[in-house]
Structure formats: C-alpha cells, structure tokens
Amino acid sequence: MTDSASQPGVPAGGASGANLRGAIDLSSLKPPASTAAPTNSGGSAKSFAVDATEQTFPELVQLSAEVPVVVALYASWSPQSLSVAATLERLVAAYAGRILLARGDIEAFPQLAQAFGVQGVPAAVALVKGQPVPLFNGELAEAETQRYLEELLKVAAANGVSGNLGDAAAEPVEAPMPPLHQEAVEAIDRGDLAAAEAAYRKALAESPADAEAKAGLAQVRLMQRTEGLDAAAADAVRSKAAELPDDLPAQLAVADLDLVGGHVEDALNRVVGFIATHPGSSAESDREQARVRVLELFEIVGISDPRVAKARQALARALF
CATH class of the missing domain: 1.25.40 (Serine Threonine Protein Phosphatase 5, Tetratricopeptide repeat)
Structure with a gap:
C-alpha cells in the first residue's frame, strides 16, 4: 500500500463505475451483539460519527446499505491521523446524515486495519453496500478531503445507496445500550x-x-x-x-x-x-x-x- 495521498480509491472521473465487489474479505470481523448508530456528541445537533469497534462494526456494514460509511483509521501515536479524523468528522457533519463517519482505532481494534489491508495511518476507507471503497492515505488539505467525499456520494448513488440518517421523516432507530x-x-x-x-x-x-x-x-x-x-x-x-x-x-x-x-x-x-x-x-x-x-x-x-x-x-x- 502506498503512503502517498495521491492514490485515491475514488477517482475524480468515472467514480460511478467503481467496482464494489471482491476487494477484501471482511468475514474475519465477527459480529458481536451490539449496534452502531449516530450519537449526540454533546450539542443539540445530531452527530454522524461513531466509533468502529468489534461490537459496532457489523452494524456499520449494515448501515452502509443506506448511506456510505467512511472509516477513518487512526492511532494515538500518529497526530496526523487524529487530525484527519477530526477533519472528516467536521466535514461529514455538514452532510447531515448522507454520510456516516466511523472512527477506527487500529491499536484497540487491529483486525480493522488487517481486514482493510491498511499498512499505516492516516488512512480512510469507505463502505458501500458492505463492500470497501479505498479513499486515500496520508494527510490531505480539507478541500481535497471534501472532494473525495463528493466522489464517494457519486459512487454510492450509482450503486443505489442514497439514504439519509438525518431524515426527519424516517423512524429514529435507538441503539440499545449494552x-x-x-x-x-x-x-x-x-x-x-x-x-x-x-x-x-x-x-x-x-x-x-x-x-x-x-x-x-x-x-x-x-x-x-x-x-x-x-x-x-x-x-x-x-x-x-x-x-x-x-x-x-x-x-x-x-x-x-x-x-x-x-x-x-x-x-x-x-x-x-x-x-x-x-x-x-x-x-x-x-x-x-x-x-x-x-x-x-x-x-x-x-x-x-x-x-x-x-x-x-x-x-x-x-x-x-
């Protein structure tokens, strides 16, 4: 895997033709009994960012059939990866439920990096209909990061994924507390x-x-x-x-x-x-x-x- 941020998984042109099948095997991530759902981060507005853990990952895969899920992989020893995760959380919030961000700590959940074939952080991978779509490696400018999110939405729409977790008309789904x-x-x-x-x-x-x-x-x-x-x-x-x-x-x-x-x-x-x-x-x-x-x-x-x-x-x- 290259360390360059210039090797996106969602190209600037022809994004809708991306192949979502057979990229990697996620079956090693066993589904414990738990769910992931958008949570409130302390303010009155809904946050569309959750933690990707062994417990929540199976539900994230399911949610990717409704909206694209961006997985931001980070580690405590990498300030750049923490900065990328913070930038993604800020950008995803502006989409008001059209994208869900999952923060993946590769120290606490190393199987996540292994399953996605990630060799280092920062890295961002998306899930669409349960299938991985590589986004970028390394730290990008905020405008460039947003460009990848826009291209991801095109990929998702081309594959019939165009839901909105923030849709007021939708029935809210409460995640049961362990x-x-x-x-x-x-x-x-x-x-x-x-x-x-x-x-x-x-x-x-x-x-x-x-x-x-x-x-x-x-x-x-x-x-x-x-x-x-x-x-x-x-x-x-x-x-x-x-x-x-x-x-x-x-x-x-x-x-x-x-x-x-x-x-x-x-x-x-x-x-x-x-x-x-x-x-x-x-x-x-x-x-x-x-x-x-x-x-x-x-x-x-x-x-x-x-x-x-x-x-x-x-x-x-x-x-x-």
Whole structure:
C-alpha cells in the first residue's frame, strides 16, 4: 500500500463505475451483539460519527446499505491521523446524515486495519453496500478531503445507496445500550459512582477495546475526584497549585477543575506542560503519572477533538 495521498480509491472521473465487489474479505470481523448508530456528541445537533469497534462494526456494514460509511483509521501515536479524523468528522457533519463517519482505532481494534489491508495511518476507507471503497492515505488539505467525499456520494448513488440518517421523516432507530453500560448510567443517575466505576471496569474486562466503556470510566473517575468541591474548596485547590508548581497532585487537581468547567485547553496544557517542564530521572514517576492522567482526559474530551490532537502533538514533543 502506498503512503502517498495521491492514490485515491475514488477517482475524480468515472467514480460511478467503481467496482464494489471482491476487494477484501471482511468475514474475519465477527459480529458481536451490539449496534452502531449516530450519537449526540454533546450539542443539540445530531452527530454522524461513531466509533468502529468489534461490537459496532457489523452494524456499520449494515448501515452502509443506506448511506456510505467512511472509516477513518487512526492511532494515538500518529497526530496526523487524529487530525484527519477530526477533519472528516467536521466535514461529514455538514452532510447531515448522507454520510456516516466511523472512527477506527487500529491499536484497540487491529483486525480493522488487517481486514482493510491498511499498512499505516492516516488512512480512510469507505463502505458501500458492505463492500470497501479505498479513499486515500496520508494527510490531505480539507478541500481535497471534501472532494473525495463528493466522489464517494457519486459512487454510492450509482450503486443505489442514497439514504439519509438525518431524515426527519424516517423512524429514529435507538441503539440499545449494552447491559453493563446501562448499569453504569443508572448508577450515575442515583449518585453511586463506585457502582458505576465497577460496571465500566467489568465491561472493559470483558471487552478491552470498548471505547465507550473506557471513556465512561474516565468520566466517572473525574466525577469522583471533583465530587463535593464547592467554590471555596476549588479556590483553595487553585491557590495551592499556584504556590506549588512542582506538586503534581496539585496541578492534576486544577486540571480536573478546568475540564469540569469547560476549559479543555487549559486542562490539557497544564498536564502536558508539567511533563515538559519536569525532565530527568528523578521526575520519571511524576511524569508517568501525569502521562496516564492526560490520556484519561483525552478519553473524556474525545480523541477526534482538535484540541486533543493538538495536545497529543505537544505530549509527544514533551516525552521524546
């Protein structure tokens, strides 16, 4: 597979004639009992981006009979792949349901890269009627990326795939929540964070690649750390961190407050900044603890968030 972004699977001309059959064998991706559907990413508008996991992939294949599904393959060690995923999520949202984006973490779900024959990231592949359509490899300009999406829609239409997941007239399809996820949400609703943590941990023990459980656990741990903090206590936490810039627990506590308050960049920059300013063997334990914590914060914010992609680049520089 070439690393060049100039080898698209959907050509600029004659896209409607693309052959959708027999490109690769997806049968190795076994269908566990779960579904994938568009989710709300936190705002009032519907998000047409989901995570491609072992659980959700079979439903993504089925959905590709209604709309083309773009699979953005990424890895935490590749800032470029995170940037591509973020760009695709932004562009796909503008199509309001005519395209679905599936984010595929090849570290958590290596079978996905193997099935598509992808040798490296960034890479984007589409599914139309369950069949793969290679899009591009490497990082492209946003306008060029959008051109591939437009050509993909032509391929899809030529093969009878022209649905819209955002069609208001269509009957909404609710994705059933896995039992342990439901248990965790109910525990949060009744204020039992310990039970919610236990449910998410059990879900991860059963399926280590469960991205939603991983993010849920990180969110619950954040809630536990900030539970019961009133304004006076928060002020005291910030004052301590200002007085003790080399005290890691104090800096992590302020990062938690920033994240809860919606100051995402401040939270990420504080932890990454601590790592960057504390080199040397004597600080390795603190640096590792900070690294683990900032990865948790990434999970909470969302790996495709541009602020996370930027912070990952800064983290790589700080570590290496």
